[in-house]
Amino acid sequence: xIALADAMPGQRAAPIxxxxxxxxxxxxxxxxxxxxxxxGGDTALKAAYELHGSLIYAICRxxxxxxxxxxxxxxxxxxxxxxxxxxxxxxxTLAGWLIGITKRRIIDHLRSExxxxxxxxxxxGGEPTEIPVxxxxxxVADEIVVADALRSLPERPRQVIQLAFLNDLTHHEIVERxxxxxxxxxxxxxxxxxxxxxxxxxxxx
Amino acid sequence: MxxxxxxxxxxxxxxxxxxxxxxxxxxxxxxxxxIESATAAVPSRDHRFVRPLSIAAALVALVAGAGLVWSQVDxxxxxTLATATLTYxxxxxxxxxxxxxxxxxxxxxxxxxxxxxxxxxxxxxxxxVVDLEIxxxxxxxxxxxxxxxxxxxxxxxxLGSFDVPDGIDPDRYSVVDISVEPRDGDETHSGRSIxxxxxxxx
Numbered sequence: 001x002i003a004l005a006d007a008m009p010g011q012r013a014a015p016i017x018x019x020x021x022x023x024x025x026x027x028x029x030x031x032x033x034x035x036x037x038x039x040g041g042d043t044a045l046k047a048a049y050e051l052h053g054s055l056i057y058a059i060c061r062x063x064x065x066x067x068x069x070x071x072x073x074x075x076x077x078x079x080x081x082x083x084x085x086x087x088x089x090x091x092x093t094l095a096g097w098l099i100g101i102t103k104r105r106i107i108d109h110l111r112s113e114x115x116x117x118x119x120x121x122x123x124x125g126g127e128p129t130e131i132p133v134x135x136x137x138x139x140v141a142d143e144i145v146v147a148d149a150l151r152s153l154p155e156r157p158r159q160v161i162q163l164a165f166l167n168d169l170t171h172h173e174i175v176e177r178x179x180x181x182x183x184x185x186x187x188x189x190x191x192x193x194x195x196x197x198x199x200x201x202x203x204x205x
Numbered sequence: 206m207x208x209x210x211x212x213x214x215x216x217x218x219x220x221x222x223x224x225x226x227x228x229x230x231x232x233x234x235x236x237x238x239x240i241e242s243a244t245a246a247v248p249s250r251d252h253r254f255v256r257p258l259s260i261a262a263a264l265v266a267l268v269a270g271a272g273l274v275w276s277q278v279d280x281x282x283x284x285t286l287a288t289a290t291l292t293y294x295x296x297x298x299x300x301x302x303x304x305x306x307x308x309x310x311x312x313x314x315x316x317x318x319x320x321x322x323x324x325x326x327x328x329x330x331x332x333x334v335v336d337l338e339i340x341x342x343x344x345x346x347x348x349x350x351x352x353x354x355x356x357x358x359x360x361x362x363x364l365g366s367f368d369v370p371d372g373i374d375p376d377r378y379s380v381v382d383i384s385v386e387p388r389d390g391d392e393t394h395s396g397r398s399i400x401x402x403x404x405x406x407x
Binding site: 032049054057074082147 | 219222227229231241243
């Protein structure tokens, strides 16, 4: 990797077809599990749950009480499996599709809760609380997706990004803390952010 | 396609995260049990889409480790001028290469050059009909791909050596790349690299 980094220092300013395709079209990379899922492969549901179950559950858990979170997670995977023919792996990732279903289910759930609360509030003569449900659920999902993307980075860029944004250190403070060269810190941050943004975008379907 | 998101948005979300958010949340086992019993009640009657297995697909069809293959090409007595260890970049490369590795050597071939793949662990089974192709890349000053030349197709089970075309100077074409190439009639690089590395003199 060191040798590679020397010759290819990671700047891809000039839009050469080769690099452009490698870096910016994650959705067109057809993942074999995604395809197997839509084709109904024997082990595809279990594999999809093992890969994405904790992410989906984490989103539900952040937005809902734990019992509801478990119900909605089950419901997402069951309905995704039954509706798997609607998933087109050439147009997005399975993770993005599952996250989309999850957000809609959570929104439905919160809306029905709100209607219930509104009726109670009406009976009490109080003002119904206005909750921007969609925005809140989008925000929660984005946070969980970003946290998951950060966790999936290799050890060094993950630590550097954590120091830069969660601990709010400057590039120079990170250099002092880690002993890494400044160039490495900067490129880890840039490439890490690109990767996180790519995963966040694909979660938006 | 997805909405445009800039770095500021990603950065703002990152700044809002707490260390506890980075702990992976393990869903209770009851969730999978429920999913399994609910979906088992509706048996899947799909006819699995069976892909015709070509010879290439047999060579290259789900990524299962091929096991390290050692080349038999070193016995011609050619002098090794440089070597490269090709590695997978999880951020840029096709994930087919995630478990792959390869070592190559640049050999002096009686006035010309050859690239020998001396050891490699390449995907032998993929879900699609593709070939593996080996390339030499000339990087520009910024590290972009300035020029690229194909050396040929690699059989993951029978590594070989590849003549470097006349007029290609390995001092300039110093990066070795292996890519996955769909059989789409397009002879240019697919953009799906799985391994890369720079030649270093020995």
